[in-house]
Amino acid sequence: MMMPHFTVHQPDSLEEALDLLGRHRSSVKVFCGGTDLLIKMRSGALSPDHLVSLTRVKGLRTISYAESDGLVIGGAARLAEVGKNAEVKKLYPALAHACSVMATVQIRNMGTVAGNLANAAPSGDTLAPLLAYGASLVAVERGGRRQIKLTDFFTGPGLNVLEPLEIIEAIRVPDPPPRCGSAYMRLSARSKVDIAAVGVAGFMNLDLDGKVIRCRLALASVAPTPVRCPEAEAMLEGQKPDDTLLAQAGAACVRACRPIDDVRATASYRRAMVQALAQRVLAKCYAQAAGGEA
Amino acid sequence: MKNPAIIGQSIPRLDAPSKVTGKAIYTDDMKLPGMLYGKLLRSPLAHARIKRIDVSKAKALPGVKDVIVGADTPGVKYGNWRLVPQSQDELPLAVDKVRFVGDEVAAVCALDPETAEKALGLIEVEYEELPAILSVEEATAEGAGLIHQESKGNVSLVRKIDYGDLDQMFAKADYVREDTFRVHPVQHAYMEPCSSLAQTEEGNRVTLWTSTQTPYIVQCLLASTLGLPENNVRVMKVQIGGGFGGKMELRPWEFCAAFMSLRTGRPVKFTLTRHDELAYGRRRHPMTIYSKVGFKKDGMLLAKDFQVMLDGGAYNAMGPTATFLCGTFGNMLYNYPAYRYFGRHVYTNKPPASAMRGFGAPQAAFAAETQMNMAAEELGIDPIDIRLMNAMQTGDVIPDVATISSCGFKESLEEVRRISGWDQKRKNKTPGKGLGIGCFSFISGGVFNWFNTKYNFSAAEVKVFEDGTAQLAVMACDIGQGPDTVLRQILAAELGIPIHKIRLISMDTACTPKADLGTWGSRVTLMNGNAIIEAAGKIKAMLRPVMFSELDLNQIHDLAFEDERVFVRANPKKGMDFAECVYKALRGREGEPLTARGYYTPRNKGLVSPAFSFGAQVAEVAVDQDTGQIQVEKMYTAHDCGVAINKMSVEGQLEGAIQMGLGYALMEDLVMDDQGRTLNTTFLDYKMPAAEDMPPGESVEIETYEPEGPFGAKEAGEGLAIPTAPAISHAVFEAVGYRCMETPITPEKVLRALGKIK
Numbered sequence A: 001m002m003m004p005h006f007t008v009h010q011p012d013s014l015e016e017a018l019d020l021l022g023r024h025r026s027s028v029k030v031f032c033g034g035t036d037l038l039i040k041m042r043s044g045a046l047s048p049d050h051l052v053s054l055t056r057v058k059g060l061r062t063i064s065y066a067e068s069d070g071l072v073i074g075g076a077a078r079l080a081e082v083g084k085n086a087e088v089k090k091l092y093p094a095l096a097h098a099c100s101v102m103a104t105v106q107i108r109n110m111g112t113v114a115g116n117l118a119n120a121a122p123s124g125d126t127l128a129p130l131l132a133y134g135a136s137l138v139a140v141e142r143g144g145r146r147q148i149k150l151t152d153f154f155t156g157p158g159l160n161v162l163e164p165l166e167i168i169e170a171i172r173v174p175d176p177p178p179r180c181g182s183a184y185m186r187l188s189a190r191s192k193v194d195i196a197a198v199g200v201a202g203f204m205n206l207d208l209d210g211k212v213i214r215c216r217l218a219l220a221s222v223a224p225t226p227v228r229c230p231e232a233e234a235m236l237e238g239q240k241p242d243d244t245l246l247a248q249a250g251a252a253c254v255r256a257c258r259p260i261d262d263v264r265a266t267a268s269y270r271r272a273m274v275q276a277l278a279q280r281v282l283a284k285c286y287a288q289a290a291g292g293e294a
Numbered sequence B: 001m002k003n004p005a006i007i008g009q010s011i012p013r014l015d016a017p018s019k020v021t022g023k024a025i026y027t028d029d030m031k032l033p034g035m036l037y038g039k040l041l042r043s044p045l046a047h048a049r050i051k052r053i054d055v056s057k058a059k060a061l062p063g064v065k066d067v068i069v070g071a072d073t074p075g076v077k078y079g080n081w082r083l084v085p086q087s088q089d090e091l092p093l094a095v096d097k098v099r100f101v102g103d104e105v106a107a108v109c110a111l112d113p114e115t116a117e118k119a120l121g122l123i124e125v126e127y128e129e130l131p132a133i134l135s136v137e138e139a140t141a142e143g144a145g146l147i148h149q150e151s152k153g154n155v156s157l158v159r160k161i162d163y164g165d166l167d168q169m170f171a172k173a174d175y176v177r178e179d180t181f182r183v184h185p186v187q188h189a190y191m192e193p194c195s196s197l198a199q200t201e202e203g204n205r206v207t208l209w210t211s212t213q214t215p216y217i218v219q220c221l222l223a224s225t226l227g228l229p230e231n232n233v234r235v236m237k238v239q240i241g242g243g244f245g246g247k248m249e250l251r252p253w254e255f256c257a258a259f260m261s262l263r264t265g266r267p268v269k270f271t272l273t274r275h276d277e278l279a280y281g282r283r284r285h286p287m288t289i290y291s292k293v294g295f296k297k298d299g300m301l302l303a304k305d306f307q308v309m310l311d312g313g314a315y316n317a318m319g320p321t322a323t324f325l326c327g328t329f330g331n332m333l334y335n336y337p338a339y340r341y342f343g344r345h346v347y348t349n350k351p352p353a354s355a356m357r358g359f360g361a362p363q364a365a366f367a368a369e370t371q372m373n374m375a376a377e378e379l380g381i382d383p384i385d386i387r388l389m390n391a392m393q394t395g396d397v398i399p400d401v402a403t404i405s406s407c408g409f410k411e412s413l414e415e416v417r418r419i420s421g422w423d424q425k426r427k428n429k430t431p432g433k434g435l436g437i438g439c440f441s442f443i444s445g446g447v448f449n450w451f452n453t454k455y456n457f458s459a460a461e462v463k464v465f466e467d468g469t470a471q472l473a474v475m476a477c478d479i480g481q482g483p484d485t486v487l488r489q490i491l492a493a494e495l496g497i498p499i500h501k502i503r504l505i506s507m508d509t510a511c512t513p514k515a516d517l518g519t520w521g522s523r524v525t526l527m528n529g530n531a532i533i534e535a536a537g538k539i540k541a542m543l544r545p546v547m548f549s550e551l552d553l554n555q556i557h558d559l560a561f562e563d564e565r566v567f568v569r570a571n572p573k574k575g576m577d578f579a580e581c582v583y584k585a586l587r588g589r590e591g592e593p594l595t596a597r598g599y600y601t602p603r604n605k606g607l608v609s610p611a612f613s614f615g616a617q618v619a620e621v622a623v624d625q626d627t628g629q630i631q632v633e634k635m636y637t638a639h640d641c642g643v644a645i646n647k648m649s650v651e652g653q654l655e656g657a658i659q660m661g662l663g664y665a666l667m668e669d670l671v672m673d674d675q676g677r678t679l680n681t682t683f684l685d686y687k688m689p690a691a692e693d694m695p696p697g698e699s700v701e702i703e704t705y706e707p708e709g710p711f712g713a714k715e716a717g718e719g720l721a722i723p724t725a726p727a728i729s730h731a732v733f734e735a736v737g738y739r740c741m742e743t744p745i746t747p748e749k750v751l752r753a754l755g756k757i758k
């Protein structure tokens, strides 16, 4: 298919971007790296007359960290920039890892974290780590701003609660407490350069006695949306984990997923991989948390 | 014999800068004034009778210039095996029946691609669905419906090889095993999807620019299907983005472009999409391979019974040749006192399989090499030792097939054993890690002439000019594998002039010498190289009288052509510049240029090939026993391609071959549903190894001198694509005990074998 004609707008400010969205409301899409959007336009699945690009909007590409605020990822920050950011690498290793192994070099240089979230593919690589960190996002439209918890954001494959004219201005990730660990592991069924067939992210925070204060586990690619694993999280919270408990919790994650058979992998393989990866992720989180590493 | 210095050099491809900077022109980049865009309507059903086609609405769409169906065409069947007319089973557009999902039913051309696409949707076809036959077992079952009425039980071709006393040898054997292997389909996945552009002149002459490996075959078959004299069809190329065997026949869009151009008087272009390629394109044959092999206790081979069913899909394509070569490569590597091959090419309602890098050999070798490893294991003999014991050597004869004129197989085995650290690593095994071996042999071009050409297999025309430059014209085609550089190296070596002083005209059936059978079977360097050497020899003979008379040489003197000079070999000071010599030779010829032609056709070289390459490869893998993921950590290769004319080019072939072998073993697969539709038709789901998946490698070239090859060269194009899959499979077995009998090797299969998933 040839791409139909469309107009790209490149506003400098958020206000202007919101105005443009409003003016062309009947057929407009927000456009960041275009690594999802252009493919859908080429295949004919989407055919907006207008694209409002966020790449030149001032301040939208910043990645900032402060103990008081935690991490704030601008709505136009690129995957590669997030993956290479020193603070992200140190304090949010699961996210840094996701941003540096997903897709390809070229795609990471163009694609954004906000685009990954807005695209809401169940296999999206930043989704599970951000869920594990308890992230939320700031959405803005002409009427004002709202904060949306990531746990409330995804509603189905490719679907989320954003309004058509809303822009993700930033993604906010809480400051990591002391004695915490986090990890993300993903498997693709075949090539390394592939979308994930299974992704597991974990976050764990211990008290001074070594008991789990909080654990969050999130799975990608194994249900219509990324999912958390409440049963496994509850098994760990308040406990001083040993190998058996970590293994049991990993196994419990399987009950949170609803995988399908497709050309990439069978459901039974995905279930087995959720368990295998969850156990590894938990072991890694625990070792980091107990070792006092970030 | 000492070769000229330019032979064996690593000369970067002369076409590389334009390709890596995106400046190279491919067929789809071309636009001619008034050009129309063509599109094909394909069958949505795997097997059906066409009851009615109505194109009136499509024709009426503004912008549509022509719509054709099978009934509008001359209806001449075609196929590359012209010598066996009943094997020619394909029509450019289906008449009466469709035989696979994607079979071409109608073609449209219009002012723009969107209109053409829209017009396809307006064509009404009424089908009567027939039962789809999707496996060789169904196709050959008693009472199965016939896909082609003319075939016997859906078997289109049978090939048999039989020598030695099989029963007697099996009776003598101490150890006999029987195994059945199944190998899956993969695709060439060349970077450039097929594209063809036709232009008409003077009413009934056609020029076709097309992405092909076989211009001469396309010229002949296009002429016969159009009902035109051969000479009215000119086939040319611009750049070609890979082929690997997938572009070596006449294809429907080539016919449709030419035919519609003749009808409309305007240029017509067809370009396929990646979806078209993956969903309907040619592929490597899936096969069911039964192999029975017998050994003495000590590991000496006695006999092999090799029975293969090739899943050919809906048409023969290059399946007959693959059937033939599969049998040849079932026994090629080792000495078998008795061997029997029974190969059947079977029709199914799937996209036709055809030639693909290795041409029947990768499948045969997967079975044969895996079985060799199984036997070694059970006999308690090291897999390399058992191979050394039985390995083919220079001078060995395969009855009725070939005499091996050069063979570095044993040396390859010994070298790969050394560089991979085989003995130490097998002694100190690490759980989850393993080394595996696979070997290969391959042809350097075919001796067979099923196309029934009246011309030589290869030809070259050389002209030299008084400015010291030369022009080389060959029909051979560089589809990305590098002959545009290597062939010039051969001429440069012969004439002693630098490679950049040679202009190349290649692949134009109207003005390059007739003929060349094309790029397949790893034939170009050997065959075209020999033709160039013959042509250059004639040029040198034309220059001799000048030298002898100008320098008053003695009859016993021998001339040398080096460093842009012609001189007496025994007395290099005595000579002149090449340019001057050409200038002098041209005088008095009344303007007749210095031109010579050379030819090559293999003669008295058995039934298969003038020369065979050999080699061995070791894969080192690590298997994650929780996830089943296989990491190929390193590949070690030792191979004999005779004299490597361009070392860099040979290394490139090796790397590319490992990439394809890795994909074949672990990742690539065309997945089909029960209606014969291919499910993975994008590169998102058809998984090929990417740069990040490539293992590091180490390699050694075993240099032999092939007497039949130009400067001692043999093939290096396809053979290397053969050993990787069996080597990886063996390494996985050594690592975790899973023996793959049905490719590809996936993490799921590994985990199932380990009992970790059901």
Ligand SMILES: Cc1cc2nc3c(=O)[nH]c(=O)nc-3n(C[C@H](O)[C@H](O)[C@H](O)COP(=O)(O)OP(=O)(O)OC[C@H]3O[C@@H](n4cnc5c(N)ncnc54)[C@H](O)[C@@H]3O)c2cc1C
Residues within 6 Å of the ligand: A029, A030, A031, A032, A033, A034, A035, A036, A037, A038, A039, A054, A075, A076, A079, A101, A102, A103, A104, A107, A110, A111, A112, A113, A114, A115, A116, A117, A118, A119, A123, A124, A125, A126, A166, A167, A168, A169, A194, A195, A196
């Ligand atoms: C070859 C290839 C490989 C890939 N591999 C992976 C992979 O391994 N893992 C993975 O997760 N993804 C992968 N992707 C998908 C894609 O690259 C990511 O989802 C990327 O993060 C999308 O970001 P983008 O900026 O390009 O989004 P765009 O394409 O610009 O936009 C995507 C969607 O988000 C909306 N949007 C974008 N930004 C905002 C915003 N700030 N506010 C509101 N809405 C917004 C757009 O309107 C659109 O609907 C791959 C893509 C390709 C082409």
